[in-house]
Amino acid sequence: MKPNRRRFLKATSTGAVASALLRDASQPAAAAESKSPAAASRKSNLIVQENAREGSLDWQLTRVRLDSTAGFRSSLIEGYCSKQSVKAGESIDIFVSTKPVAKFEIEIFRTGYYGGRGARLMTKVGPFQGKTQETPAMGEKQLHECRWEACTSVKIPEDWVSGVYLGRLTTLPDEGPYWQSYVVFIVKDDRPAEILLQCSDNTWQAYNRWPDKYSIYTHPKGNQGPWADVSYDRPYAKYAQIYENPQSIGSGEWLCFEFPMAYWLEQEGYDVTYCSNVDLRTPDRALKCKAFLSVGHDEYWHIDQYNSVVALRDAGVNVMFFSGNSVCWVTPLRPGFDGRENRIMFRGGPYGGEHKWAVERAEQHGPFPERGPDEGYLMGSRNIRPVNGGGDWICEKPDHWIFEGTGMKKGEAIPGLIGWEYHGDPPDIKGLEVVAAGTAWQGGTNPSNWTATIYPGPKGNFVFNASTIFWCQGLSSPPGHMLPWSHWSRPHGPDARVQRITKNLMDRAVG
Known part of the structure; x- marks a missing residue:
């Protein structure tokens, strides 16, 4: 199959983030573009048609001001x-x-x-x-x-x-x-599509400090218990972690961690559709898609979401976690003051079943009203302790098909791509492979072993876990986005290897 030259030339001529221009000279030219039949034969779908429309030159926030220098709210x-x-x-x-x-x-x-x-x-x-x-x-x-x-x-x-x-x-x-x-x-929407990207808005709201210090993490009893309720009926304050990003005021974590994935998928012409966390309380919508994506910082899941994604996997949908710290906390939802559903949430309890991590959390920070199953048997890796830090994403199995066209060798690292939270400790799942692995550090202390994994589903499908919140930082750097950092480590931005690995996964998933 010949490389898709038309798409490559179009991307570079429009000033897009072209991997061929961004990759290090030591990286192979083959990493710049995909040779998959799916990519070469992709037709003009709804997303391609939408992106052919003229974009806006002025859509970002220009003039923003917080109520106080160290604050989060912008009541102007x-x-x-x-x-x-x-x-x-x-x-x-x-x-x-x-x-x-x-x-x-x-x-x-x-x-x-x-x-x-x-x-x-x-x-x-x-x-x-x-x-x-x-x-x-x-x-x-x-x-x-x-x-x-x-x-x-x-x-x-x-x-x-x-x-x-x-x-x-x-x-x-x-x-x-x-x-x-x-x-x-x-x-x-409800249409059949190649890819369903689930936004991590439960997590956006969990960390939302509006009006000042009232997130799930700011209760006087501590930042890990079931003590705080938060409502969707309030503005999103400036994002409160990792970096100083005034662009985020009102947008949750979308521009911080998830938008680079959406921008890249739409640039590549994939037929992608979008949903909220609450839209996965039943599997119906996602069963019309070939692939389900968890993206960025996807920490807070209602138990219905977990059951839905298990059902997707078992039905043959490909499941990909381009995320870290995902499926960490059971998140009950209840109606708001006027009866609208899914408007108030809290930390109901840890996922993990009887895994040591979850038991320790429950003992230290409970009593929690709910306990979720071991998330590792869905994701292929678990939340571990310490869960946060920074490190390089290191190739473990270069002959695996996800690395096709990257030229990566065993032990080759993508700098700073692990952070600020990640997964490790893979469970015993038949056919599971650790495709990348390494150590994350909190500065220079508290080392933690992370693992990126893939395992086969029951109907020729697969489940992939990139094991890092920062994966999408290696795909694109769209307008309105800025790179994060964590624990004296940072991702470097678009990388041809990350792009090619992602393309290999997507093309295999959508056929």
Whole structure:
């Protein structure tokens, strides 16, 4: 099969992050592009058609200001949405507060590739007369649940393609500077597709500190117990870990850890669709796809999600964890104050069954009301202690098909790709292979052994675990994204080897 020259030339000519331009001179030229039949024969699908539309030059946040230098909230303008995900034809309410009172507008963008621009303007609504909405009093278990008045309701047009959408909120002052932040929501669909990318929004909300210090991790009793409730009915504050990223205000962790995967998939023309964590409480939607992806920091899973993905694997869907610290905490969900489902969550208990890690967590930080099964028998690796650190991703089995075309040798490292959390301690699963392995460090201390694995499913499918939150950093660096760092270690950005390994996995999965 000849290399896909047309796609390669198109990517480089549009100024995209072309692997051939970014790879180290020591890396083989073959790593720059895939030779798979699936890639060469890919037709013009819905995602290709969407990305042929003109992207936006101005969609990022330009002027942002926090309430305090060391704070997380931006009360000049902030907002949230009534649902995590919504289908075409359905409506979603947007709630906004401005302090001081100011007029504002909302521009809604779909994030994607779009010739390297990263997003497309879908609609603009407003202007609206803003109002300062009440910061809710702290409820039981430190719950902060906003009961704001909606500024608008948006009915999703039938031609809006599934994806992650950002609503950019911008004040419109009569004089003086304007201020901005985001709201975020997912447009989902039910169509058969090659790939389903699950957003990790349960984890976004678990770490959300809005209005100041009220995440799952900030209870006076400690940061690991079942003591704190958090609500989706509140804005996303600035992301609170790893790095200083004002671009993240209102967007959860999407731009930090998951967007590089979506950008790369859409650049490559894969037929990808998107969903929220809560959309996997049943397997129905994902059973219409050939591959299911867990991406980035996917720590908090409802037990229904776990059962759904087990069902996907057993039905023959390919399952890939391009993530770390995943399937770590059982996350019960309950309705909000007005009966809307899946709006309040907490840390219900550890996954791990009777594995030592989970037992220790329960003994030290319980009592937890729920205990999940051993996640290793789904993912092929487990959450381990210490779970965080940094290291290099090191090839263990260069002859495995996932390394085809990379030229990688046993012991060859991709610098900084492990972090800031990862997996290890693979269980005894028939056919499981450790394809990469090494040591992560907390600075220069507390070494921890991580493992990247793959094992066969029951119907010719497979389950892959890259074993790092940072995997997607090696795929692309789209507009609006910045590289993280952790424990005096950092990923280097797009790498032709990461791109080729991912392409090998995707092409095998979608056939």
